[in-house]
Amino acid sequence: MTKENKQTFMNNVAIILFAQFAVKLLGLFYRIFLFRIDGFGDLANGYYSAGFNIYTLLLALSSVGIPNAISKMTAERIALGDRNGAHRIFRTALVLFSFVGLVCTCLILFGADWIANELLLLPGAKYVLVALSPSILFVCVSSVIRGYFNGMKNMKASSNSQILEQVFKCLFTIGIVAALAAAVVVPQTEEGIHQKAQILAAGANFATSIATVFSLLYLFIFYQRRKNAIFSAQNEDSCKTIEGTFFSVCKSILLISIPISLGSIIAAINRIVDTATITRGIYAAFADYIPAHGDVAAISNPTFKQLEIEAGRLSGMLGKSDTLLNLPIALNIAFATVLVPSLSGALAVGNTKEASEKVSLSLLISILIILPCAVGYITLAEPIFKLLYPEAPDGYQLLILSSIALIFIALNQTISGSLQGCGKVYAPATGLFIGCIVKFILNVILIRIPQINIFGAPIGSIVCQIISFSYGFTVLRKSVPVKLPVIKYISKPVTASIIMAISAIMVYTVLYRITAINIVSLLIAIFIAIIVYFASVIALKILSENEIEQLPAGNMLLRAAKKTPFYR
Incomplete structure (x- = not known):
């Protein structure tokens, strides 16, 4: 790998790193601010996180692989001089994923009651799910437009819309929750506090739906302003347009997008495993244990509602740790993003040495970034929680445990990008799936033990990520001779x-x-x-x-x- 190629590779990493960091920093800002609003504590955060995990799963099912799939197919048609074919792919994808997004929106809207009561065992999460449901449709349509312009090597649409969405999300979340906190007056009883937490969590997630509308509106205007130029370029093309029926084009899009989405789908399921097993485990562990030992020892016979509140509170504590983990992960994700096309190009011309050097360098930089972040969290977890969550500082011990998993999450990101670049698109999902099964078993066992309870979730995550890392690294070394x-x-x-x-x-x-x-x-x-x-x-x-x-x-x-x- 020449010095110029290496410099270009790292410059691309730096650009994506900056964008990811800016978006995650805004996300961290509004999540921290929420805890400073009266009534939005660990309980409201528990409902917020539980609903968001279901939303993330449906989003992964419906839209995660869209931009890359549309981008790849669009770029291929344009390279062949077939802009008509590229636009046909765009139109087909728009119809396909509008339908998929609408179905997923209806699933979460009309299934909110069942999901909250039966899957999550958190009835209060119902309103959070309803508030989030419209955003799935908007994100699906937005993803198609982003992928189309990415394929034309116009990254402005994608980057600007994502930043705009996050800015509006930050503003509306803080504004709506603050307004609801002031407007909603409830009695200072257990039931009243519980009711207010549900309302504030739903308001926070409704802000996400509003933000996605603004993002889609920006993309629509962006497309409209360039539509005439796009049609003009199509008329100049002499190449025969892409052949096949509507359904054959849909099949081609899905064959590319599904493998890309698998890892995100399993990661989302992983988070739902936490939510579902935490609530069930807390009910099983504390139904008899709380009266004598638990945080709510004054309760002589804990009711379902009281156990729901305790499960929501503990889930909210775990959610605070997850929010902090997102920041160093954002710093590292740039390597996974840049490695995919970079390794594909190197291996396409048989340059195994260059591919090996890129993987080795990326893993080294990932280690140098993520290791001090994890150790820093472990060392200063308590004062960090006191600074960021002064109204609800409990749960710093969860950050200490989760920081161990953070190391392997980051390494898995880099290895996943390497594997996808090598054409091993199913390997990252396979490793994560195996780890997810083990995590589920550990969660079920450990969370039911009262002395461990919520700490079983990060312990399961550590084991899950180690298994995923071990599997991915083994497959990678068979594809690229990496020396570490x-x-x-x-x-x-x-x-x-x-x-x-x-x-x-x-x-x-x-x-x-x-x-x-x-x-x-x-x-x-x-x-x-x-x-x-x-x-x-x-x-x-x-x-x-x-x-x-x-x-x-x-x-x-x-x-x-x-x-x-x-x-x-």
Whole structure:
């Protein structure tokens, strides 16, 4: 792989990384803000997360693979000079996925009561599901338009619409929930608090539906402004248009989109496994245990409603951890995205060496990004929760456990991108499916044990991700000869992360004893930890000069590293 190709590869990673980080940061912002609104605590977050997990599954079924499938087919037809065929694919996909989206919207709208009561065992999640249902149709249609313009190498439609959607989602979520919190007056009883939590959670998710309308409206205007130019280009094409019936074109689209969607579908099922097994496990574990030992020990005979509230509260605590995990995952997902076309191109011309170098470099950078994030969460979980969730700081122990799974989630992302680039499109889904089955079994067993209960969910996730990683990495090594020296890829990054963790906890402890101000102590500790980590990476020579130069702004980073006393 030439230096120029490496630089281009890492620049593409940097562009996607920035966009993903911006979107996830906005998402984190409004989720944190929700906890500062009176009435939106762990219980409301539990309903919010439970409904959103069902929504994510139906979204994965209906739209996740659409942009890539439409993009691929559109690009192929345009490359052959058949813009008429490309537009026919677009029109066919628009009809197909409008129908699919409408069906999924109806399923969640009319099945909300059954899903909430029978599948989730959280009756209060019904209104959340109803509020989310329209957005599935809007997202399906939006995905087709994004894929069509991506295939024409116009990324503006996709990037702008996603950012616009997230901005409106942030604004409407905060606005609607704040307005409902002020307008809805309920008695300060258990039933009243429970009712308000349901209303606020439904309001938060209704904001998602509104945001998807604005995103679709932007895409529609974007298409309308370019429609004449598209039709004009079609008239100039002399190539015979794509052949086949409407149904044969639909079949071609589905054959491409389904394998891409499988991993996302199983990941969504994985989250529903948590929701369903947590509620059932809590009912089984605490029906007899709560009166003598539990958090609600005053209850002599816990009712279904009281157990529902406890299950919702614990699910909400887990949801807070998941929200924080999304940020470092967003930093890493860029590698998975860029690896797919990059490896496909290298392997298409038989350049196995270049493919191997790209996979090895991506895995190394993934480790260097995700390991300090995970160790940082483990070390500073309690003060982070106190800062971000001052109204509901419980559950930081879940973040500590979930951070172990975070390491393997990130590595799985990079490996999945590598496998898809190698043409092994079903391998990531297969590994995750095996892990999901094991997780389900562990969840059922562990959550029913009162002393473990909610902690069984992250334990199951750790095992699930390790199994998925092991399977994916085994398949990858058979496809691409990846070399990962233990000292460079494990020993040195772990050492740098441990040094960082020690410095972080020491700085935080000393400053908090002096100031007793959590935000000041935490932010300074994080800042010092980042400096210590980068110094350790330089001192341990984890990255060679050649590898540093391949990074975005690599030459500048290398010059800066050479000026430090740690560079030898």
